[in-house]
Amino acid sequence: MVSDFRKKKLLHVFTAFFDTNGSGSIDKKDFELAIEKISTLRGWKAGDTKYKETQETLLKIWDxxxxxxxxxxxxxxxxxxxxxxxDDFAKNPGSPLEWQNLYAKFIFQLEDASNDGSIDSEEFSSVYVSFGLNKAESVEAFKKMSKGKSNVSWDEFQGLWKEYFASEDKNAAGNFIFGKTSF
Ligand SMILES: [Ca+2]
Ligand SMILES: [Ca+2]
Structure with missing residues (x-):
């Protein structure tokens, strides 16, 4: 049995980041749309190296x-x-699937716009605003996730990521990595 709390967290990621076209399920079209959306956000054009890398990574994640x-x-x-x-992941968070690792890394790198190996509040919130989330709530979520620090490193992010998908603790800092402050 998956608790309501964990279901709400899973629904947020499903709705805000995966079911891009709002059809109620995830399929390849959602990923094709996401490639366009992210490339527009970053100013990459079809044919650019970054565009091709993003396309390759996202289609690999979908597969x-x-x-x-x-x-x-x-x-x-x-x-x-x-x-x-x-729920299978939560039973053994130390052994993620390859696509789950790829996605964690992808989100982190997307947020780390300055490419210095850590993310700050502005980087974090601007990505989530582009996915339709509220700016003030994303900024608040960053504060909770970072426990007041100005940056979150990749090492820290990986631990927070596991908490998001596995933890039942409503106060766990990892609950806030996807820009939402309450479930
Ligand atoms: Ca869909
Ligand atoms: Ca199915």
Missing amino acids: GLQSRADADNDGQVSFDEWVTMW
């Missing part, structure tokens, strides 16, 4: 996600399939 989560093989990852997959 990995679909092959592990799409249990009924209909080309769509439903919310129930999503929850089942993350």
